[in-house]
Amino acid sequence: MRYIVIGAGAVGGTIGARLHQGGHEVLLIARGAHYEALRRDGLRLVTPDSDETLDIPAADGPVPTRDDDVLILATKSQDTVAALAPWPSGLPVVCAQNGVDNERMVLRRFERVYGMCVWLPAQHMEPGLVEAYGHPNSGMLHVGRYPQGVDELTTQIVTDLGKRDLVAHAAPDVMRWKYGKLLGNLGNAVEALLGHVPGLENVLRRAREEAMTVLRAAGIDYSTPEEEAESRGDQVNGRPIEGSKRGGGSSWQSLARGSGSIEADYLNGEIVLLGRLHGVPTPVNEVLRREANRHAREKLPPGSMPMETLLALIDGRSAAGSR
Template identity: 45%
Template sequence: MPKRYVIIGAGAIGGSVGGRLHQAGRDVVLVARGQHLDVLRNEGLRLRTPDEDVTLRVPAVAGPDELVLSDDDVLVFATKTQQVEAALVAWADAPVRGGDGSEGTAGSRLPALMALNGVASEAMALRWFARVVGVCLWLPSVHLTPGEVIIRGGPRSGMLHLGSVPAARETTLLAEVAADLEAANFDVPLPADVMPWKYRKLISNLANGLQALLGAGGGSAPLARAVDAEARAVLDAAGIEVTTDAEESAARAAAFTMHHVPGVPDDVGGSTWQSLQRGTGNVETDYLNGEIARIAHAHGTEAPLNTRLASLVRRAAARGQQPGEISADELAVALGLESADAS
């Protein structure tokens, strides 16, 4: 049966995935809020890529009360991790009607695809959903303006590894969803276990906080190496499997490279940078750098660099700090390093 994709959180990731699925002829509903929802409803979703600038009339709703769910629905959670628990609670008890007239809830019957950075959302989702799929995101996208998302990858829009959690379940579902996403211009590997890929992506996302504080061109490479090295030591000590750098680089290079999008500055930053730039008041670093701190604490060790960085970004978001308001040397001192050249 054809599936309907309910994209919960139609920002950079959700809007990109939903927009591309809609272009591929799949049934899609975007879930958003505030001014973004108003623009989606009244004007449509503006999707900008290296090759096109189009407006898509994708149905948009505020929540589960505006939909009638069926067994053919796939819920794609694409909020930030600090927002996903509220979304899971809001959707878990939504009624679902089967084609045979039976009734149940979204949590008991529908698959929940966790299209979020970090590694925490899958375990969170299992509290409310019986069918959970992890999604490892390599999708360079931007959402700064209500009603608009920008995809910067090409020729494919990105790469989405899919895997059920626990592993080795949902084989039929994964094949069907992968086929739809591939038709929507994504590469979709199906590893036996998606979590090592998500831990590797977590390491890549640890520098998001540095970029958010310093600005997109803030010269954070030495600091990033120090944060990266600490995280790898923590994960290794905890015995957590991580996909190798070579595996990740080969897979990603085969899928896409970054391209210029007409009218969009090339120095636009990543997801945490975008959160500070938009002044959302909250950021996901507690589930990126903070996840490294949590793992360290759970195993009786420390992760001072990642712990301090999570705190600095959290406080910056709370007071409305914009990217680039601190220098690399100032940030190094705040992290307990002598200078930005420390590694």
């Protein structure tokens, strides 16, 4: 079986590297300078206790496929449709992405779709380089068939992932885990907008409480932080990498790279959508969604919004909604 990793950034690059180190055939799909660096020099994977350059085949677009190929999609959610457009719909697709809408989008074209709930602290800021901060394993991954269930391919993927420095679990309720992860990812926009400043946790708490009200109204179950901690145990802990400064999560990295887009529509925006469908106001997540998109569009750096500005926008939105 060959794993084709579409989007070989922080998450995709780490997963592809670990599969390669586990003895599996891997092809990394990347673009621009990152692809050129992978093709020329290989993928450099740096962890708290290792620094390796791996000779993994790479391409900058679709290649002739085989019946035993598995697509691992690790792009941002806003790129899902375009990233999969050139690939044959008969292949299985594993959505190794934040948010809960990718699997549904992919199922429109692909019959075999799998969700992957990813806990994997990593950073990709330079072409050819991925820094993975998890220790002693790089990440924890729950995998299941979408919308639910576990099949033979799920079991094989989980076995393959677990061969080298990844913790993998077969999860028939994988979307329940992904909704739980979504609650944590609401803080991505907070971190991207504010940086690491005092009071950040208060904004995140308000966003999560609002989201939990929405999920209850929608009748959607989700995993808890306690379940995540129990499943992870001491198998994945964030540790510093000597000589590397870890900036922030995926949305922070999007602003830092000036990519022009951000994933907020599929994180905070998912809560806004569900709130509108079920008649629940979502002023906190609406402001976070809107402002994160504005900062990405205007290519503003991470941490450039003052706390008082964000709070004023949220309070203004809340007051307007209550009238």
